[in-house]
Amino acid sequence: MAQWLSELAVGRWFVTDGEPFEIVGIDADSEVVLVQHYDGTLEDFEFDTWVALAARPCAAPEDVSGAFDYDHDDDPQDERSSSSAGRWRDPLDFLDLRDRT
Template identity: 65%
Template sequence: MAEWLREMSVGQWFQTDGEPFEIVGLDAAAEVVLVQHFDGTLEEVDFDAWMELAARPCAPPEDYSGALDIGRDDYGLNDDSLSPGRWDNPADFIDQMNL
């Protein structure tokens, strides 16, 4: 087995000149690296093509919305209704329960 392959593992993030991608599978017998790009697409890269990529390790992205096909507005990060102060006391909502 090639020495560079021993240093790779599933879950590592790499980057070339484009968007980062994650290794989601390694098959030494078939000589294939399975990667998932930031936008969620999967790609098989044979070992020879991997060497030509000259991919370098990088940190995982802070925002995973690319793979989920949603924008930040879709999951309400800027929505005031999600503020923790609204849910401080569950007893405030006892009258709204249908018992």
Template identity: 55%
Template sequence: MAEWLRDMSVGEWYRTDGDPFEIVGVDTKAEIVLVQHFDGTLEEYDFDSWLELAARSTPPPEDYSGALDIERDDYTEESDSQAGGGRWNDPLDFLDSR
């Protein structure tokens, strides 16, 4: 097995000149590296193309919303008491309210 392949694993982030991307799969038999770009698009590279890409390791982005296709307002943190007015305190109350 090639040295560069041993150092690579699923979940690691890389960058070329553009946005970062994450390795989401490596198939050693088919010699394919599957990556997911920050915007959520998937792309696969054969091993030769991966080497030509000359991607370098990078830390993961702090904001993962690019791949999730959601706006920041969609995932603001609220406590259950703020979001539901405490309706989750008793599951039977929730069922009776329908």
């Protein structure tokens, strides 16, 4: 097996000259690597194209929510939302919520 093929795994992040992207699928029978860019765009590469791409492994971005079009302001439980920014929350406030379900 080629060395580059052993580095491929679903969930690993790679980078070329542009933005990093994540491998979301590998089809060894069809010789295709499916990747998802940070903005959510899906793209597939045949193995020959992947080798020519010369993608290098990299760390995942700190905030991987870009592909999910997630807005922190929409989540009232998110500490980064504008409605709760700078406000301290007591963890004991959430104990009652657990009993209601």
